[in-house]
Amino acid sequence: MTTSMEAPRRTRIQQEKRELILEAALEVFSTNGFRGSTIDQIAVAAGMSKPNLLYYFRRKEDIHETLMQRLLDTWLAPLRELDDIGDPLTELRSYIRRKLEMARDFPRESRLFANEILQGAPRIKPMLEGELKSLVDEKAAVIKGWMRAGKIARTDPWHLIFSIWATTQHYADFDVQVRAVLGTDRGGDGRFEDAARFLEQLFLEGLKPKG
Amino acid sequence: MTTSMEAPRRTRIQQEKRELILEAALEVFSTNGFRGSTIDQIAVAAGMSKPNLLYYFRRKEDIHETLMQRLLDTWLAPLRELDDIGDPLTELRSYIRRKLEMARDFPRESRLFANEILQGAPRIKPMLEGELKSLVDEKAAVIKGWMRAGKIARTDPWHLIFSIWATTQHYADFDVQVRAVLGTDRGGDGRFEDAARFLEQLFLEGLKPKG
DNA sequence: CAAATTTTTGACCGATTGGACAAACGTTAG
DNA sequence: CTAACGTTTGTCCAATCGGTCAAAAATTTG
Numbered sequence: 074m075t076t077s078m079e080a081p082r083r084t085r086i087q088q089e090k091r092e093l094i095l096e097a098a099l100e101v102f103s104t105n106g107f108r109g110s111t112i113d114q115i116a117v118a119a120g121m122s123k124p125n126l127l128y129y130f131r132r133k134e135d136i137h138e139t140l141m142q143r144l145l146d147t148w149l150a151p152l153r154e155l156d157d158i159g160d161p162l163t164e165l166r167s168y169i170r171r172k173l174e175m176a177r178d179f180p181r182e183s184r185l186f187a188n189e190i191l192q193g194a195p196r197i198k199p200m201l202e203g204e205l206k207s208l209v210d211e212k213a214a215v216i217k218g219w220m221r222a223g224k225i226a227r228t229d230p231w232h233l234i235f236s237i238w239a240t241t242q243h244y245a246d247f248d249v250q251v252r253a254v255l256g257t258d259r260g261g262d263g264r265f266e267d268a269a270r271f272l273e274q275l276f277l278e279g280l281k282p283k284g
Numbered sequence: 285m286t287t288s289m290e291a292p293r294r295t296r297i298q299q300e301k302r303e304l305i306l307e308a309a310l311e312v313f314s315t316n317g318f319r320g321s322t323i324d325q326i327a328v329a330a331g332m333s334k335p336n337l338l339y340y341f342r343r344k345e346d347i348h349e350t351l352m353q354r355l356l357d358t359w360l361a362p363l364r365e366l367d368d369i370g371d372p373l374t375e376l377r378s379y380i381r382r383k384l385e386m387a388r389d390f391p392r393e394s395r396l397f398a399n400e401i402l403q404g405a406p407r408i409k410p411m412l413e414g415e416l417k418s419l420v421d422e423k424a425a426v427i428k429g430w431m432r433a434g435k436i437a438r439t440d441p442w443h444l445i446f447s448i449w450a451t452t453q454h455y456a457d458f459d460v461q462v463r464a465v466l467g468t469d470r471g472g473d474g475r476f477e478d479a480a481r482f483l484e485q486l487f488l489e490g491l492k493p494k495g
Numbered sequence: 496c497a498a499a500t501t502t503t504t505g506a507c508c509g510a511t512t513g514g515a516c517a518a519a520c521g522t523t524a525g
Numbered sequence: 526c527t528a529a530c531g532t533t534t535g536t537c538c539a540a541t542c543g544g545t546c547a548a549a550a551a552t553t554t555g
Contacts, residue, residue, distance in 0.1 A: 106317045108320030109317055188317075191398055191458075194461065198460065206464060209465045223493055225492070228486070228491070235454060236451045236454075236486060238458075243449070247449075250405065253409065254416060254417050268446075271443035271447070272443075279488045283437060
């Protein structure tokens with residue numbers, strides 16, 4: 074029930090310290106990118122010495138890779154949950170809400186992913202072309218079904234998914250800009266509820282004035 | 285009519301070489317980020333030696349700063365053009381189209397900007413809180429006027445602007461992912477026209493099925 | 496307890512980095 | 526031609542980088 078082949082067989086201390094390092098590395102990598110981050114920064118953030126850190130992860134890349142693998146699992150979970158059962162518009166609305174909640178609750182993960190993609194996805198391109206494409210194609214087919222059934226308006230399902238990704242992750246990746254533009258008053262904690270309300274209207278009804 | 289106080293007084297060679305360097309630096313910075321890029325990479329891309337490059341820009345930061353200043357001018361031009369004259373829906377539609385064209389024609393500039401914001405905008409935060417906020421607030425007021433006049437549906441103008449930024453720049457910043465998901469067939473040159481059609485429908489009519 | 500094992504550290508290494516500098520080279524004006 | 530000025534380069538440097546290693550310290554095991 075846990076996981077997987079080839080048991081890592083780790084001690085209690087290894088478990089804890091590796092977790093500590095990954096937490097610190099998420100913070101550092103997500104704000105400085107891979108090349109912009111140093112092992113020393115991560116070690117300091119994790120409260121240990123550089124050689125000590127390298128005792129748990131032999132190479133800088135190993136930390137990044139581990140982080141990336143974990144990220145991708147949780148990151149695509151909301152899309153996996155998009156289901157054919159239930160009302161299409163409700164289904165889409167909760168997908169948007171879930172994605173927005175992830176941007177609010179896991180902004181560092183979002184930025185880590187954005188950094189990787191921005192730089193051409195050197196480490197995860199195969200996954201994008203394989204696993205991700207399959208998943209999106211599958212869900213696009215579901216959405217197409219809804220369109221054929223007249224449940225939602227006809228459009229391009231792929232670009233629809235892109236637009237949901239873009240609008241929700243924007244609040245994590247461009248957080249500094251969003252805060253700066255909204256100012257201290259509107260840029261406070263309420264901005265995610267405002268965003269949720271806006272996105273719901275945008276995706277459901279668009280901007281055309283009602284009758 | 286050109287510009288500004290404190291004349292740089294540059295020779296013809298200086299003009300040309302500085303331009304060459306900035307072009308090369310845009311390429312390198314936009315794909316590797318500031319810290320991830322080396323002066324040597326830029327020098328090679330510009331076809332000159334590292335000391336030679338440093339003759340034209342004394343520090344790595346100077347190149348980045350110059351690039352950033354130029355970027356911001358052209359980057360906000362479409363929003364500045366958003367005008368109170370003309371039909372609101374048409375006005376918004378052409379703003380979206382212009383932004384999407386910029387993502388298509390200047391993806392490196394978009395990625396350079398995204399890199400800067402992702403890392404907390406250390407170099408341009410004052411500009412975001414000052415110039416950018418003023419501009420957005422001004423345009424938000426224009427949009428609010430349209431809403432009061434019943435020309436477009438009532439929503440949050442700020443988040444509307446964010447969503448336009450997010451959806452259009454997505455095609456530059458996340459280009460690798462978009463291509464990977466669409467595959468070679470749909471990921472070709474037509475993807476920007478597909479995106480334009482989709483975004484137009486999304487922003488005008490949303491997803492609710494017609495009658 | 497003591498032996499075996501795991502964890503931590505200080506010192507160190509070669510490679511790369513941003514940048515300095517003087518000497519060489521090219522260009523142009525008189 | 527030549528002096529003045531602008532351009533280019535090879536060499537060098539100190540700092541930082543990712544990573545190694547042996548030895549010390551802590552922990553677990555018997």
